[in-house]
Amino acid sequence: MYLKKLKIGNLELANNILLAPMAGITDLPFRIICKKYGEVGLVCNEMVSSRAICYKDDKTLKMLKKGENEYPISMQIFGSDPEFMGESAKFISEFSDIVDVNMGCPAPKVVKGGDGSKLLLNLDLIKDILKEVIKNSNKPVTVKIRKGWDDENIVAVDVAKIIEEAGASAVIVHGRTRQEFYSGKVDLDIIKKVKESVKIPVIGNGDIKSEEDALKMFEETGVDGIMIGRGCLGNPWIFKKIKYFLETGEKMANISIAEKLNVIKEHFDLLLKEKGEYTATREIRKHISWYIKGLPGASSIRDKINKVENEKDFCSIINEYLKNI
Numbered sequence: 650m651y652l653k654k655l656k657i658g659n660l661e662l663a664n665n666i667l668l669a670p671m672a673g674i675t676d677l678p679f680r681i682i683c684k685k686y687g688e689v690g691l692v693c694n695e696m697v698s699s700r701a702i703c704y705k706d707d708k709t710l711k712m713l714k715k716g717e718n719e720y721p722i723s724m725q726i727f728g729s730d731p732e733f734m735g736e737s738a739k740f741i742s743e744f745s746d747i748v749d750v751n752m753g754c755p756a757p758k759v760v761k762g763g764d765g766s767k768l769l770l771n772l773d774l775i776k777d778i779l780k781e782v783i784k785n786s787n788k789p790v791t792v793k794i795r796k797g798w799d800d801e802n803i804v805a806v807d808v809a810k811i812i813e814e815a816g817a818s819a820v821i822v823h824g825r826t827r828q829e830f831y832s833g834k835v836d837l838d839i840i841k842k843v844k845e846s847v848k849i850p851v852i853g854n855g856d857i858k859s860e861e862d863a864l865k866m867f868e869e870t871g872v873d874g875i876m877i878g879r880g881c882l883g884n885p886w887i888f889k890k891i892k893y894f895l896e897t898g899e900k901m902a903n904i905s906i907a908e909k910l911n912v913i914k915e916h917f918d919l920l921l922k923e924k925g926e927y928t929a930t931r932e933i934r935k936h937i938s939w940y941i942k943g944l945p946g947a948s949s950i951r952d953k954i955n956k957v958e959n960e961k962d963f964c965s966i967i968n969e970y971l972k973n974i
Contacts, residue, residue, distance in 0.1 A: 883939025
């Protein structure tokens with residue numbers, strides 16, 4: 650009933666369970682893992698600066714790398730200068746399947762520059778940005794927003810109408826204000842109001858960490874799809890689990906410890922290939938904490954991995970743990 654193909658512009662997704670863009674998380678290795686083990690309908694890269702794209706910043710351009718068979722993929726840009734946003738949309742639409750505009754990031758360093766969720770305080774600027782992005786993109790444009798800036802500025806419905814009128818193909822709504830960051834509970838009522846106010850697809854985001862959470866989002870808001878962020882950290886199987894639950898009404902069996910450890914090794918191998926040993930051994934540390942949370946001896950293995958600086962030691966620790974479970 651709720652699980653279905655989702656059409657965004659002229660692009661049809663295999664299912665309506667999507668991976669959210671997360672800074673420092675949704676790089677190429679992580680997206681590959683989510684696609685392979687989660688059967689996710691759409692992956693999205695970590696947000697990139699429109700200004701940096703226009704200045705051809707090497708580090709930023711590397712963040713836009715996608716896998717050979719990585720389809721479909723959405724690429725998210727952020728910024729508050731309409732010209733830069735338009736130029737960067739033109740650039741990434743050449744190799745992305747969807748251009749996503751970030752109007753929801755709450756990070757201080759982002760809003761300090763007037764970007765991300767700070768745009769929710771300037772609806773005229775939102776119109777100007779979307780005009781340039783949509784004019785320059787040859788792919789469907791989506792926009793990710795929050796409930797509002799704070800409790801005095803709840804603008805999600807107004808912004809969604811602007812997004813639709815500008816010609817965007819979908820809107821993603823995180824049911825919290827910028828002031829809330831990730832505290833408290835997601836406001837499903839505001840997501841429902843957005844869904845009722847526009848005809849373009851509305852995708853619900855926030856607090857989806859289980860099959861029941863996903864079902865609740867669909868039942869109480871009527872959204873066309875869901876987007877999962879923090880709920881997939883260390884749990885790339887969540888998309889597949891939700892898909893199975895929505896199809897059958899039953900839950901999949903939990904992933905075995907052995908399978909989880911093998912996926913950790915695969916994730917590390919992908920990091921090695923993309924970023925080299927020095928960076929890979931450091932970036933896998935945060936993922937390890939998420940992957941092994943709740944496992945026997947998790948604290949001990951996490952402490953060991955946090956000191957690892959080479960591939961050999963990493964594999965030795967994982968293999969030893971695997972042998973003793």
